[in-house]
Amino acid sequence: xxxxxxxxxxxxxxxxxxxxxxxxxxxxxxxxxxxxxxxxxxxxxxxxxxxxxxxxxxxxxxxxxxxxxxxxxxxxxxxxxxxxxxxxxxxxxxxxxxxxxxxxxxxxxxxxxxxxxxxxxxxxxxxxxxxxxxxxxxxxxxxxxxxxxxxxxxxxxxxxxxxxxxxxxxxxxxxxxxxxxxxxxxxxxxxxxxxxxxxxxxxxxxxxxxxxxxxxxxxxxxxxxxxxx
Numbered sequence: 001x002x003x004x005x006x007x008x009x010x011x012x013x014x015x016x017x018x019x020x021x022x023x024x025x026x027x028x029x030x031x032x033x034x035x036x037x038x039x040x041x042x043x044x045x046x047x048x049x050x051x052x053x054x055x056x057x058x059x060x061x062x063x064x065x066x067x068x069x070x071x072x073x074x075x076x077x078x079x080x081x082x083x084x085x086x087x088x089x090x091x092x093x094x095x096x097x098x099x100x101x102x103x104x105x106x107x108x109x110x111x112x113x114x115x116x117x118x119x120x121x122x123x124x125x126x127x128x129x130x131x132x133x134x135x136x137x138x139x140x141x142x143x144x145x146x147x148x149x150x151x152x153x154x155x156x157x158x159x160x161x162x163x164x165x166x167x168x169x170x171x172x173x174x175x176x177x178x179x180x181x182x183x184x185x186x187x188x189x190x191x192x193x194x195x196x197x198x199x200x201x202x203x204x205x206x207x208x209x210x211x212x213x214x215x216x217x218x219x220x221x222x223x224x225x226x227x228x229x
Contacts, residue, residue: 010032010033010034010150011030011031011032011033011148011150011151012030012031013028013029013030013031013151014028014029014031014060015027015028015029016029016056016059016060018045018049018052018053018056019052020044020045020046020048020049020052020053020076020080021045021046021048021049022045022046022076023043023044023045023046023049023074023075023076023077023080024042024043024045024071024076024077025041025042025043025044025045025049025052025053025080026041026042026043027039027040027041027042027053027056027057027060028040028042028151028153029060029062030146030150030151032146032148032150034148035146035147035148036147036148037062038066038067038146038147038151039057039060039062039064039065039066039067039091040065040066040067040068040069040144040153041053041057041065041067041068041069041081041093042068042069042071043069043070043071043077043078043080043081044070044077044078044079044080044081044082044083044084045076045077045079045080046075046076046079046080047079047080047082047083048080048083049079049080049083049084050080050081050083050084050086050087052080053080053084054084054087054089054090057091062091063091064091064092064093064094065091065092065093065094066094066095066144066146067094067095067096067097067144067153068081068093068095068096068097068133069096069097069098069153070096070097070098070099070122070125072099072118073099073101073104073115073118073119073121073122074114074118075114075117075118075121078118078121078122078125079121081125082121082124082125082128085125085128085129086128092132093129093132093133094133094134095133095134095135095136095144096125096126096129096133096134096135096136097136097137097138097144097155098122098125098126098135098137099122099137100137101119101122101123101126103137104119105119138155139155139158139159140155140156140157140158140159141154141155142154142155143155
């Protein structure tokens with residue numbers, strides 16, 4: 001396990017690269033002087049990674065996971081999260097970011113068995129957490145902020161212009177920003193006219209897809225410390 005720390009004078013950020021074996025798992029622990037700490041867990045490694053995650057969280061004296069992120073559905077990223085979420089003594093998880101499984105399901109025939117299994121494990125993770133955790137499928141530009149507002153996690157991928165595609169193929173009722181044209185390229189670049197007004201591209205700073213849990217909000221005027229997921 002590798003750990004590093006940075007201090008700003010008003011807060012400290014610890015980063016743990018958890019020794020999960022094959023795959024990845026990273027824990028960010030943000031501890032302001034005057035506000036409550038925040039913990040971000042990114043991926044879980046393979047199944048055995050759950051033990052290392054639990055040990056790292058105890059070492060950080062974390063009391064909850066503010067944000068868990070599943071970057072993609074491969075076994076060496078999702079299995080450890082599923083195993084940790086199954087544990088009776090795990091910490092509460094407030095929010096989960098992950099791939100939109102329903103979008104992948106629509107095109108199962110495109111993917112090898114390895115991906116199909118990963119989708120099943122991601123479904124399992126959501127099932128384990130759905131009663132207590134806000135689950136969302138963010139796209140480029142979405143962000144999460146710590147309670148003090150000075151640590152921001154921003155999504156770099158998938159591209160924000162594909163959000164409408166995710167909503168359409170996943171069957172999620174939401175606000176459509178772009179119309180489907182015969183040309184896929186045009187579909188990604190042509191604004192939809194709503195009530196006689198063309199929506200701008202790039203979209204406005206604040207976007208809310210009401211049929212899902214994805215929300216993009218305006219940034220603070222003073223640049224906070226930030227990281228990317």
